[in-house]
Amino acid sequence: MLHGVEIPQRLIELSQKSMHTVKGRFLQPYWTESFESLAETAQESPPVSINSRALSTLITPLTPVRDGTPIIGIDTSTIKIGETEAGIIWAVRAAVVWGNNRGYRYLRLGPLPFHITEENKHAFFGGSVDHTFLNATSFSSVSAETQGRLCNLIERWIQASVSHSVSESIILWDGSLTAGTPGNPVSQISHILEAARKNRNAILAFSKTTTIRSLGWRITDFATRYEPPCLFEVADLPLSTSRRIHLLGRIYAANLSRGGRSFRLDIDRTLSREQGIEAVERLLGNELMFQGYPETLRLAHIYSTFTANDVIGIQSFLKREYGLKIINRRSIRKALFGPYGTRYED
Amino acid sequence: MRLFRKVGNTLHILSFPGEDVEKGGYLLIEDMKAKKAMIAQVIDIQFANVPGVMEELLRSPDVEDQVQGDDVDPFGIMSQILYIQDARLLVCKIYGTIVNNGFFSDNNWLPSRTDSKIRKLSTESLMKLAGITKGLPIDLGETQDAAPMIIDACELDGRLNIITGKKGTGKSHLSKILVLGLIEHGATVVILDLNGEYTNLGLAADGTKNKHHEKIRVLTPAQNFKVTLYKTNLYVVMRLLTNALNLPGASAREFRSIWKFLEQNGTLTLHELGGAIKRWKCNQHVRDAMQSRYYAILHSGFFTDNMAEALDFEAVLTETDKKGGGAIVINLKDMAPSDRKMVVEYVLAKLQEILSQWKLRAVFLFAEEAHLYLRETYWDDIVTRMRHFGLFTTFITNQPNTIHENIYRQADNIFLLNFVNEHDLQAISRAARADAETAISIVRDLPPHYCLVLGQVVKDFPIVVKIRPLNIKTMGQTRYFFLKEREKR
Structure with a gap:
């Protein structure tokens, strides 16, 4: 089904190029003992604080439409593998999942290791995507932000690739359709949405968390009070909350199954309201919902996520392949404070 | 690593x-x-x-x-x-x-x-380091790294050994290798063969005589193994009556008097013994007790008055020793439990008698499923008195809990084949020569015909051995009802 979805050669070359800079270096591995606290490192929707004055009075009850529309879920994860004297090594993995004969199929891309340093970060990001969305000057340090950008870099590539290669499908993203934040350039996301529309696809983006509130209430809390499946549209939202941030989706609180949870759902704003709602109804008719969350997206998350075993495997691979010397530099905080406030630190 | x-x-x-x-x-x-x-x-x-x-x-x-x-x-x-x-x-x-x-x-x-x-x-290096010698070699088979596993027969000499493992894992097979190894080096071996498994030790798989043939003698009680009262010491008969046939003390005293009376008159025969018990002036209960034991002896067929068909067990043993060793297989197959006990008691008493008189230097005794014919007190005899007389026992059993704990504690060599049952594993863990965790963990996963050797023969370095095949005609072929169906498989 997903012909042509693959890791672009440029990305592989970028990875290889960055990894050549680690040869023979010391590696302070990201210790796996603290993996209980191994936080969700896949990127979440950027925190955009919007205060809506009121929810729409229109509660849209949904009727599932079972018409065989293919549902495709996409998710990407990054994880810190360790630190070298010069920078940080990250690994990225993407997963695309779709329904197949009453079961599911997945395409997993990666892991791809990247060694990002102060020296290579400009060339690295600048050369890989357009400068508007990855502005090298915003990299003040090799940090968690890099991780998010790296993840987005891959994810946008996969999302674009899927949007081009499938038609008349519903494509599920993890996150929102908010653009303009670091790693989420408006032009690129708009371009992906346009490509999807051209192929008569609908993009639905699910956020597990949201900061949008109305009258002091989180919008997802409202939705749980009504009989599912239903949607609440968050009305009177501006198209952009600042000069940089653009909301490319129409925002809903979606309560899609009984006993499930409510999620923020962004639907491509360029689609008509009716087309958007119809897309959600087709999602309901052709997809299994687990706690109100689409199964393909849940599986995409599971298949892209890194386990502790993955991290150890990658560390071991890098050690063997690039002659890294593993060192164990103890955390200064741990050395100073012992277990107090440092329990989950590596 | x-x-x-x-x-x-x-x-x-x-x-x-x-x-x-x-x-x-x-x-x-x-x-x-x-x-x-x-x-x-x-x-x-x-x-x-x-x-x-x-x-x-x-x-x-x-x-x-x-x-x-x-x-x-x-x-x-x-x-x-x-x-x-x-x-x-x-x-x-x-x-x-x-x-x-x-x-x-x-x-x-x-x-x-x-x-x-x-x-x-490698096992070879380990053997060198541990000083495992091959003085009088007995080839057990090969180790996990395909090195030949040869033990020194001297390490079985004067020792107490146990071979144990669940049914069908090759206990008797290993026991036969040890027996043949010992007799090759001139030892005299007595085998208490419960199931007649050792009776073909002298025959190759194709039924022809093998090189051990002349050294193997099979004695089947009541057939080619009968004895006369005349040639039997009172001490032996009394052990037989009290230990195997449970004759009470008072009756035993009367029996002793009758025996001495007949001995003095030179009429120590089965026939005369029966008559004397009938005529003897004594309490009726005592007479009944003696008579019931007399009939047990009579009907066992093990005793005879016919000197021509009687066997001199002592002579068999000494001859074997003189000829440079050999195995005497006491075939206990198909015998009634009481008769079996009687024969075993006779054999053990005779061995003790001969050994204590230094008519033989030492005898290696192989006892299969000994709990079926050994009296309770004999276990202690084995680890205390009998060893000093020169009787060196090897117990073979598939029920390790039937061997007394003190036997495990004093065993010098233990040959463990596969066990999976927790109770059995706990029983073998009592062996003093073995680290319990080692024994249990390794033995649990041993395939058939693999054995964990512990003790003196391996200088206390447990070694897993794949037991070599033997070109010997097997006797204990299992009888099946669905034989044709089995052959088709």
């Missing part, structure tokens, strides 16, 4: 796929800086506790899964991740240290994790 942890005399070593290590094998942990090496035996192989493996396995699809997929992995990292998943933890028992090519049983040092090299120690 990487050294991971040491707890007491247990080492935990990380091993990766491709490092071919077997349970029961030995490892040498060489600390290059300390210039010492530790010898340890692998007693268990577990999966290493790699974090995240559970999540990894849960999401990995198997053939039947509803979720299937493909991986695009341009760097080939997944193979390394899978490799890590298969990492193993070797649980090893430390047996000692090598310093300047000398072996010491010192476990109180820690090899360096970073400076230690871990490699497999």
Whole structure:
């Protein structure tokens, strides 16, 4: 089904190029003992604080439409593998999942290791995507932000690739359709949405968390009070909350199954309201919902996520392949404070 | 392999796929800086506790899964991740240290994790280090690394041995190898053969005579093994009556009087004994007790008045010894339990008598399922008195809990074949010569015809041996109803 979805050669070359800079270096591995606290490192929707004055009075009850529309879920994860004297090594993995004969199929891309340093970060990001969305000057340090950008870099590539290669499908993203934040350039996301529309696809983006509130209430809390499946549209939202941030989706609180949870759902704003709602109804008719969350997206998350075993495997691979010397530099905080406030630190 | 942890005399070593290590094998942990090496035996192989493996396995699809997929992995990292998943933890028992090519049983040092090299120690090297000699060789088979496993018959001499394992694992087979090995070196062996399994020791698989044929003598009670009262010592008869036939004390005293009376008159025959019991002036209960035992003796067919058909057991033993050793198989197959006990009591009493008079230097006794014919008090006799007389016993059983605990504690050599039952494993763990954890862990996974050898013969280095085949006609072929169906399979 997903012909042509693959890791672009440029990305592989970028990875290889960055990894050549680690040869023979010391590696302070990201210790796996603290993996209980191994936080969700896949990127979440950027925190955009919007205060809506009121929810729409229109509660849209949904009727599932079972018409065989293919549902495709996409998710990407990054994880810190360790630190070298010069920078940080990250690994990225993407997963695309779709329904197949009453079961599911997945395409997993990666892991791809990247060694990002102060020296290579400009060339690295600048050369890989357009400068508007990855502005090298915003990299003040090799940090968690890099991780998010790296993840987005891959994810946008996969999302674009899927949007081009499938038609008349519903494509599920993890996150929102908010653009303009670091790693989420408006032009690129708009371009992906346009490509999807051209192929008569609908993009639905699910956020597990949201900061949008109305009258002091989180919008997802409202939705749980009504009989599912239903949607609440968050009305009177501006198209952009600042000069940089653009909301490319129409925002809903979606309560899609009984006993499930409510999620923020962004639907491509360029689609008509009716087309958007119809897309959600087709999602309901052709997809299994687990706690109100689409199964393909849940599986995409599971298949892209890194386990502790993955991290150890990658560390071991890098050690063997690039002659890294593993060192164990103890955390200064741990050395100073012992277990107090440092329990989950590596 | 990487050294991971040491707890007491247990080492935990990380091993990766491709490092071919077997349970029961030995490892040498060489600390290059300390210039010492530790010898340890692998007693268990577990999966290493790699974090995240559970999540990894849960999401990995198997053939039947509803979720299937493909991986695009341009760097080939997944193979390394899978490799890590298969990492193993070797649980090893430390047996000692090598310093300047000398072996010491010192476990109180820690090899360096970073400076230690871990490699497999071949059984041949281990044998050299341990000083396992091959003076009078008995070929048991081969070790896990295909080295010949040869033990020294001298290490069975004067020793108490146990062969145990569950049914069908090859206990009798191993026992036969030991018997033939001993007689090749001139030993005299008496076998208490419960199921007639040793009766063909002198025949090859095709039924022709083998090289041991002349050294094997099969005695079947009531057939070619009958004895006269005349040639039997009162002491032997009294042991037989009291131990095998449970004759009460008062009756035993009367019987002794009758025996002496007949002996004085030169009429010590079965026929005369029966008449004397009938006529003897004594309490009716005593007479009844003596009569019932008399009939038990009479009907066993083991005693005879016909001198021509009687066998002089003592002469058989001494002749065997003079001819350069051999095996005397007492075929107890198809005998009533009381008759079996009587014959065994006779044989043991006779052996004790002969040995105590130094008519023989020593006898190796092989006793299969001894609990079926040995009286309670005899177990203690074996580990105390009988050994000093020169009777060196090997017990063979598939019910290890039937052997008394003191036998396990005093056993010099133990040959363990497979057991899976927890009760059986607990029973064998009582052996003083074995580390309980080692014995239980290794024995549980032994395939048929593999044996864990413990004790003097291996200088207390437990060694797993694949027992060699024997070209001997098997007797104990199992009888089946669905024979044709079995042959078709």
